[in-house]
Amino acid sequence: MEEQEGTLPQKADFSGWYNDILWRAEIMDVRYPVKGLYVWFPFGFGIRKRVYGILRELLDRDHEETLFPLLIPEPEFMKEAEHIKGFENEVYWVTHGGTTPLDIKLALRPTSETAIYPMYALWVRSHADLPIKVYQIVNTFRYETKHTRPLIRLREITSFKEAHTVHATWEDAERQVEDAIARYREFYDRLNIPVLISKRPDWDKFPGADYTIAVDTIMPDGRTLQIGTVHHLGDHFSKTFSIQYEDTKGQQQYCHQTCYGISERSIAALISMHGDDRGLMLPPEVAPVQIVIVPVIMKKREEEIMQAAELLEKELQNAGYRVKIDTRDLRPGAKYYYWEMRGVPLRLEIGPRDLDNGVVMGVLRSGGKESLPRADIIAEVNRKMTEFTAILQERAKTHIKDHLVMVKEESLVNEMVSKGVVAVHWCGNRECADRLEEIADASVLGTEVRTDLIDQTPGTCIICKKPESVVTLIGRSY
Amino acid sequence: MEEQEGTLPQKADFSGWYNDILWRAEIMDVRYPVKGLYVWFPFGFGIRKRVYGILRELLDRDHEETLFPLLIPEPEFMKEAEHIKGFENEVYWVTHGGTTPLDIKLALRPTSETAIYPMYALWVRSHADLPIKVYQIVNTFRYETKHTRPLIRLREITSFKEAHTVHATWEDAERQVEDAIARYREFYDRLNIPVLISKRPDWDKFPGADYTIAVDTIMPDGRTLQIGTVHHLGDHFSKTFSIQYEDTKGQQQYCHQTCYGISERSIAALISMHGDDRGLMLPPEVAPVQIVIVPVIMKKREEEIMQAAELLEKELQNAGYRVKIDTRDLRPGAKYYYWEMRGVPLRLEIGPRDLDNGVVMGVLRSGGKESLPRADIIAEVNRKMTEFTAILQERAKTHIKDHLVMVKEESLVNEMVSKGVVAVHWCGNRECADRLEEIADASVLGTEVRTDLIDQTPGTCIICKKPESVVTLIGRSY
Numbered sequence: 001m002e003e004q005e006g007t008l009p010q011k012a013d014f015s016g017w018y019n020d021i022l023w024r025a026e027i028m029d030v031r032y033p034v035k036g037l038y039v040w041f042p043f044g045f046g047i048r049k050r051v052y053g054i055l056r057e058l059l060d061r062d063h064e065e066t067l068f069p070l071l072i073p074e075p076e077f078m079k080e081a082e083h084i085k086g087f088e089n090e091v092y093w094v095t096h097g098g099t100t101p102l103d104i105k106l107a108l109r110p111t112s113e114t115a116i117y118p119m120y121a122l123w124v125r126s127h128a129d130l131p132i133k134v135y136q137i138v139n140t141f142r143y144e145t146k147h148t149r150p151l152i153r154l155r156e157i158t159s160f161k162e163a164h165t166v167h168a169t170w171e172d173a174e175r176q177v178e179d180a181i182a183r184y185r186e187f188y189d190r191l192n193i194p195v196l197i198s199k200r201p202d203w204d205k206f207p208g209a210d211y212t213i214a215v216d217t218i219m220p221d222g223r224t225l226q227i228g229t230v231h232h233l234g235d236h237f238s239k240t241f242s243i244q245y246e247d248t249k250g251q252q253q254y255c256h257q258t259c260y261g262i263s264e265r266s267i268a269a270l271i272s273m274h275g276d277d278r279g280l281m282l283p284p285e286v287a288p289v290q291i292v293i294v295p296v297i298m299k300k301r302e303e304e305i306m307q308a309a310e311l312l313e314k315e316l317q318n319a320g321y322r323v324k325i326d327t328r329d330l331r332p333g334a335k336y337y338y339w340e341m342r343g344v345p346l347r348l349e350i351g352p353r354d355l356d357n358g359v360v361m362g363v364l365r366s367g368g369k370e371s372l373p374r375a376d377i378i379a380e381v382n383r384k385m386t387e388f389t390a391i392l393q394e395r396a397k398t399h400i401k402d403h404l405v406m407v408k409e410e411s412l413v414n415e416m417v418s419k420g421v422v423a424v425h426w427c428g429n430r431e432c433a434d435r436l437e438e439i440a441d442a443s444v445l446g447t448e449v450r451t452d453l454i455d456q457t458p459g460t461c462i463i464c465k466k467p468e469s470v471v472t473l474i475g476r477s478y
Numbered sequence: 479m480e481e482q483e484g485t486l487p488q489k490a491d492f493s494g495w496y497n498d499i500l501w502r503a504e505i506m507d508v509r510y511p512v513k514g515l516y517v518w519f520p521f522g523f524g525i526r527k528r529v530y531g532i533l534r535e536l537l538d539r540d541h542e543e544t545l546f547p548l549l550i551p552e553p554e555f556m557k558e559a560e561h562i563k564g565f566e567n568e569v570y571w572v573t574h575g576g577t578t579p580l581d582i583k584l585a586l587r588p589t590s591e592t593a594i595y596p597m598y599a600l601w602v603r604s605h606a607d608l609p610i611k612v613y614q615i616v617n618t619f620r621y622e623t624k625h626t627r628p629l630i631r632l633r634e635i636t637s638f639k640e641a642h643t644v645h646a647t648w649e650d651a652e653r654q655v656e657d658a659i660a661r662y663r664e665f666y667d668r669l670n671i672p673v674l675i676s677k678r679p680d681w682d683k684f685p686g687a688d689y690t691i692a693v694d695t696i697m698p699d700g701r702t703l704q705i706g707t708v709h710h711l712g713d714h715f716s717k718t719f720s721i722q723y724e725d726t727k728g729q730q731q732y733c734h735q736t737c738y739g740i741s742e743r744s745i746a747a748l749i750s751m752h753g754d755d756r757g758l759m760l761p762p763e764v765a766p767v768q769i770v771i772v773p774v775i776m777k778k779r780e781e782e783i784m785q786a787a788e789l790l791e792k793e794l795q796n797a798g799y800r801v802k803i804d805t806r807d808l809r810p811g812a813k814y815y816y817w818e819m820r821g822v823p824l825r826l827e828i829g830p831r832d833l834d835n836g837v838v839m840g841v842l843r844s845g846g847k848e849s850l851p852r853a854d855i856i857a858e859v860n861r862k863m864t865e866f867t868a869i870l871q872e873r874a875k876t877h878i879k880d881h882l883v884m885v886k887e888e889s890l891v892n893e894m895v896s897k898g899v900v901a902v903h904w905c906g907n908r909e910c911a912d913r914l915e916e917i918a919d920a921s922v923l924g925t926e927v928r929t930d931l932i933d934q935t936p937g938t939c940i941i942c943k944k945p946e947s948v949v950t951l952i953g954r955s956y
């Protein structure tokens with residue numbers, strides 16, 4: 001919808017690349033006249049739809065989708081003390097309806113605990129009502145005063161998937177936390193995004209939670225992006241909102257809860273992890289266009305080639321592929337450039353010579369031209385798609401490996417953390433963490449790291465030298 | 479999630495029936511602590527998902543889905559004079575971020591013209607960019623001071639599908655209006671909801687439109703519900719927001735636009751049109767559960783019956799049906815009641831005698847028990863579903879016919895309009911319309927009525943007796 005001028009910055013200049021690719025690949029329009037609010041272009045929306053389709057599929061196995069109001073009355077919002085502290089500076093308030101001041105101010109949900117839990121108090125009566133596993137995909141709001149960035153730091157988070165579960169016991173809720181982590185891992189596996197999962201330090205947990213498990217990934221510039229969180233809420237909220245059940249002995253008990261969320265940061269990670277200097281590279285499952293057919297027209301045989309292209313398109317569509325045939329009056333190079341920018345996994349070219357030879361030229365977005373026998377085209381395309389997914393996976397895995405390193409010398413931390421995530425031994429003491437964060441100019445991401453990429457054997461605290469200290473990740477986060 | 483006490487009021491007491499069925503069938507929870515805001519129960523959400531799935535399917539043929547911000551800055555919102563007048567009393571304003579007053583107030587979109595059209599001004603450059611056909615499904619807000627009602631009159635409209643198109647000429651936009659009407663008709667056909675489509679009188683058109691075509695249906699109590707509108711915007715907004723294109727001669731031209739919307743009122747209509755004294759009746763296409771299997775257990779043959787029920791469930795699921803097998807420890811009658819309330823089209827019962835006879839008992843939600851040969855069960859179920867859809871269609875058509883009447887005597891208007899929609903001849907003069915509305919205690923719905931249920935031959939104006947007056951609908955609307 002916009003003429004493309006200049007060229008995409010190299011991905012090595014990640015910040016420039018990221019800002020540029022959003023409009024060049026028609027993902028987000030950043031020109032909306034309010035800071036921190038952006039418009040989803042149809043193409044970007046097509047990615048979003050498919051990414052959230054996967055999330056829904058995974059959750060629908062045993063969760064139910066629902067929808068709660070956006071507006072939270074001030075008294076409900078103010079009920080949980082820790083929770084308010086965490087959000088009070090960044091809540092948008094609706095104060096007027098028309099020109100009339102409202103009796104009760106309404107918060108735009110920054111997250112929905114205080115909208116949902118008063119209802120849970122009504123929904124839960126008996127142990128037979130438990131567990132409740134509900135999720136919704138909604139817009140949430142934060143009055144961000146920091147630098148905003150499309151898909152990453154927003155004032156309207158347009159695509160917040162938040163799940164809220166209720167259980168009888170603390171242990172049931174803990175099992176749900178583990179289940180959510182497994183589900184999120186599966187989600188990011190489907191997107192070929194490797195993740196680092198760890199337990200956030202106590203001072204960085206969700207306001208009102210017993211503990212928080214976070215899912216991070218490493219962006220191309222080595223900074224980390226939090227792309228999912230899972231919170232064990234204990235009985236904090238159930239006590240505040242009186243969510244009680246009658247147990248099998250007829251006693252009233254407080255429930256135990258969890259909540260966990262993923263936002264469009266998942267799409268920021270998707271774009272950033274896989275893209276290259278020529279644009280997006282989209283995993284086939286979420287690519288709005290999976291295959292583009294480019295007819296290589298020769299005047300004499302134009303009609304014949306077009307017919308062959310259309311037949312091919314039909315066949316691939318019947319096999320379930322999302323296919324475009326690019327018939328625009330442009331030279332082939334311009335078409336290649338256009339579809340490469342948009343991350344289309346496979347390009348098929350048909351020219352007169354291909355017709356004569358009974359082949360189609362296949363070019364993966366990651367490179368490499370291959371002549372594919374036309375007669376077996378579906379099987380061949382299936383094979384190329386599998387190949388492409390494996391390439392994306394391998395590239396991503398290599399990226400994470402190359403940006404995660406164990407450091408044992410205090411003096412090396414700052415330099416290494418400027419390149420990626422650093423694992424150190426840490427005694428668990430807040431003072432050592434503060435010192436570490438100061439030295440590193442970075443944050444403690446968490447402990448109990450769930451990865452086999454680093455050795456988890458305890459060791460000497462990098463600051464105070466206390467033995468038997470645990471492995472902790474630190475990184476500079478978005 | 480709630481114990482069901484008492485019984486559903488008869489549908490003849492429509493207001494009581496409607497309020498009650500929302501929670502009995504687990505569609506909406508009305509206990510959210512803000513007037514006019516409601517919670518979608520998972521079951522209700524399951525209906526919503528499928529209804530909007532149809533809408534998406536119809537629009538995705540040639541529209542693109544997208545997503546624009548919720549918050550509209552005051553200066554943009556205030557640009558179009560007529561438009562503001564239409565909405566200024568019912569807009570919610572965000573005035574604070576945290577405790578900080580905002581420099582520029584932000585409106586919660588009541589509808590998105592003023593959010594989208596500044597972007598269209600950037601998107602449209604040349605005639606080659608046209609047409610643009612975009613839609614989004616979003617939450618919108620109205621500070622309703624009137625009596626609110628779930629799904630019908632809301633402060634948060636949770637499910638507003640709004641399409642916004644841009645065209646070169648007024649005629650192109652007019653064709654788009656016709657296309658949208660056809661699409662909406664198809665949508666309501668799929669839901670088996672008969673509609674009355676007419677052109678709203680000038681004083682009741684959308685603020686800023688050239689004209690408005692409205693889709694109404696008749697509720698069980700004879701009142702009308704507007705369940706869709708299509709607006710020809712002419713070039714009003716394109717002039718306000720400078721949406722221009724360069725035509726083939728290199729001249730700058732203002733665009734012509736349309737917009738059209740459908741909200742969760744479509745679901746209010748769905749519930750109300752088809753339900754009966756026992757609860758919902760859902761068209762199979764949108765029923766979260768299409769078939770419930772109730773095993774009629776006899777102690778001696780319990781295992782055998784359960785196996786047969788599970789095998790049947792598998793088979794039906796493989797055929798693409800959404801099936802539940804109800805194994806709860808309740809007597810069959812309680813199960814029947816439960817699933818009838820939730821509108822499940824078909825109940826299948828399996829007992830020992832059915833097993834012996836190689837049959838399954840099929841009971842449609844609309845009544846009638848039939849023994850279905852187990853060996854042909856898929857074909858039989860297909861047949862029953864078709865039968866059920868035809869019954870819903872027929873009932874709905876009869877309802878509309880019975881509640882739409884042509885009246886030629888001024889003295890009969892008030893009485894007849896208390897029972898349904900009345901067609902009269904009207905000269906087109908505003909004074910006559912005012913008089914008519916006063917007599918009828920009802921509103922002029924519109925002219926150019928697109929239905930074959932009434933004779934459209936011009937006649938004498940029911941008020942001033944002017945000949946050659948057009949047929950006009952009047953009704954009491956929600």
